[in-house]
Amino acid sequence: MAHIVPFKAVRPTRDKVSLLAARSYDSYTPAQVESRLRDNPFSFLHIVNPGYKYDKVIAGTERYSLVRNRYLEFKEDGIFMQDKKPSFYIYKIVNRDGLEFNGIVAAASVRDYEQDVIKKHEDTIEYREEIFKNYLKTVGFNAEAVLLTYPDNDSLEAIIENGMKDRAEYEFTTTYRDTHYVWNVDDAVLVEKITSLFSEMKTLYIADGHHRSSSSFLMAKDCASENKNHTGEEPYNFFMSYLIPESDLKIYEFNRLVRDLNGLTKEEFLIKLDAVYRIENRGQEYYKPSKKHHFSMYLDGSFYSLYLRKDYKFKNALDSLDAQILHETVLKPILGIEDARNDTRLDYSHGKNDLAYVKTVVDKGDFKVGFGLLPVTTSELKQIADEGLKMPPKSTYIEPKLRSGVTIYEF
Incomplete structure (x- = not known):
């Protein structure tokens, strides 16, 4: 007690x-x-x-x-x-x-x-x-x-x-x-x-x-x-x-910003993403995800919606966390970011800055691609803690x- x-x-x-x-x-x-x-x-x-x-x-x-x-x-x-x-x-x-x-x-x-x-x-x-x-x-x-x-x-x-x-x-x-x-x-x-x-x-x-x-x-x-x-x-x-x-x-959520595409061209990067996500080019529309396992992406002047494919498997509460999904499907295997806590190619922007900030810093050339996430819920936070699991760094801005x-x- x-x-x-x-x-x-x-x-x-x-x-x-x-x-x-x-x-x-x-x-x-x-x-x-x-x-x-x-x-x-x-x-x-x-x-x-x-x-x-x-x-x-x-x-x-x-x-x-x-x-x-x-x-x-x-x-x-x-x-x-x-x-x-x-x-x-x-x-x-x-x-x-x-x-x-x-x-x-x-x-x-x-x-x-x-x-x-x-x-x-x-x-x-x-x-x-x-x-x-x-x-x-x-x-x-x-x-x-x-x-x-x-x-x-x-x-x-x-x-x-x-x-x-x-x-x-x-x-x-x-x-x-x-x-x-x-x-x-x-x-x-x-x-x-x-x-x-x-x-x-x-x-x-x-x-x-x-x-x-x-x-x-x-x-x-x-x-x-x-x-x-x-x-x-x-x-x-x-x-x-x-x-x-x-x-x-x-x-609030923490959005992800990455400085390069790990040596990939834009087309090669999108093809690799296609294995795990349904991708739609939204152009200049400020797309913000509205459901779990949906992500926004800003790349080369355009917004994209990324919908996790339905055959993706979850083993526990952490596996179903959007920040963890993004790390396991994109940041680590495609962009080569093994250590999300210390890799200087990766940066974060909390959701109060909104996607306009993501667009601005990518357009300036400070970053190559940005990803927008939904905020973690209190029930997700508690479930992960109850199961003795740990979220990726910068999963929540509270x-x-x-x-x-x-x-x-x-x-």
Whole structure:
């Protein structure tokens, strides 16, 4: 059963939260990072990019130590404060498209991760796990929550809806035009009720944050081995999570872009595709697939529809996943892409960019061919996780996206 606990969040003062909150560092262009560091002394980016203070790029363990120093300076300067009572945090996001997400920020158990109470659907890369594990051990905090999803629950929904009737502790709109609201839940009765409701759930699912959760698990193992008095309830045994009901999850597809045709002419490539797909040239029509096992393709100025032939066989949930089908029928055997995670000939564009982006970069000559897919469904994600299988890389682009630094979990 799921073990979810409240924690004493370190968080910005109400007047600083809109200035401090930041997207994931990798989502900014270098120019955007530079402008925010130059013009906003309160941005969380100053903590994760501590070399800016010295006009120097700093990496590795030296950077980790400086991240810790910068974080402590923010605390010393009163930019951060810490709650006195263990709390859950109701977190609401209304994004620029009008979609609304309501959930609870809490600490989830690494033991649940280890024992598959928290289920995974994506593979992780070992060296990235190690890097982030070492980062966490040095800095001593987690500022970006793992996104977990749970089966819709009327009792939890009622608690969240009732909590949102009060004035929010935070209410701010980002330059990205998403509006964020946060409410503290520190009433002992409510805290116990929320904890109990999650304890009745057999499984939770990672929607986004596989590397963050796996690195937290590895860090906890290290800390446990170094602690002679380890009990299993120390803060390092948990990681910060944002838990939302399955119905709130929004999943977009990741389209595929390939830089060349692996030495094939356009005609040779189409003939090889014909063995597995029914192909129709759609010309300039923006064809987007509307059914599973249908794909769009943009090649040499034209859109194509690709319909998987009906005699294609599936052995399990992964085999019937469109991203896996495309890899096994096109990317690997025809275009020679064995390692979809690391081959530089392959790139990805999430579905929010739409097929216009695919057309633009192919027409520019950056890529030779682009493929459009349907989004993975929540039920597909769960089935693959339940069967202990792993999706190909970049199979899902999932919202909501939390801001870093709004709530921070220390261990």
